Amino acid sequence: MTKVLIVDDEPEIRALVKRIITREGFECEEAGDTASAQALIQSTRFDVILLDVNLPDGNGMEIAKLPELQSDTCGVIFVTGQADPIDRVIGLELGADDYVTKPFESRELAARIKIVARRVASLKDALGAATRRGSPGTDGAPTVRLGDMVLDTKHRQIRFADGGLETLNHSEMELLGIFLESPDLPVDRQAIMERLYGDNPPAFDRSVDIRISRLRKKLRDDPASPSLLLTVRNKGYRLAVQPEAVV
Structure with missing residues (x-):
């Protein structure tokens, strides 16, 4: 089952995104700050991580730099109120798969998560095949x-x-x-x-x-x-x- 981590300091946003994700049949975990997010990332293999930028104890873009997100097969989507084009550029340059701004439309967010999840699953299969062939x-x-x-x-x-x-x-x-x-x-x-x-x-x-x-x-x-x-x-x-x- 696809595992998704939601990193956002607003409980209402986490609850909304969790409903969207679970409707798609994905497994979901939550973190409200960078410390909790890092602990989960280091202990659990996620397929997709949804990152807010502004967190109470740090910045979501710093989480995107973690080795686990650079070396593991894991999709990253920034879901944030930071709508400045420069923030989009920085997020994508850090390796994010997508950048969604708040407020978001539920069906669009679900579609984007599914796209990244499919890409991750496809890439895992391709990498496994590449290892063999x-x-x-x-x-x-x-x-x-x-x-x-x-x-x-x-x-x-x-x-x-x-x-x-x-x-x-x-x-x-x-x-x-x-x-x-x-x-x-x-x-x-x-x-x-x-x-x-x-x-x-x-x-x-x-x-x-x-x-x-x-x-x-x-x-x-x-x-x-x-x-x-x-x-x-x-x-x-x-x-x-x-x-x-x-x-």
């Missing part, structure tokens, strides 16, 4: 060379020529996987949105660009002059190198 688009090879770097798809790790190591979180690996399937071919933003979010993409239409920017940083691809993930004007993005299986 290797990564799609590379003839089943779990290790792939991309230019002067080597990608370990099983552990989501990139090793650079200078010996440096970078670990991708699940959403970053999912995004890179889209390009590995079609190297050197443009992938339009709408196709990426549909792959990542299904039929209900986030209202913030720059989310793909933000995810690309974050992935470029992980790949050491200069955003000002990228050489790996290129922007194709009026078309989208393309992977400029051909992945090669490492035997």
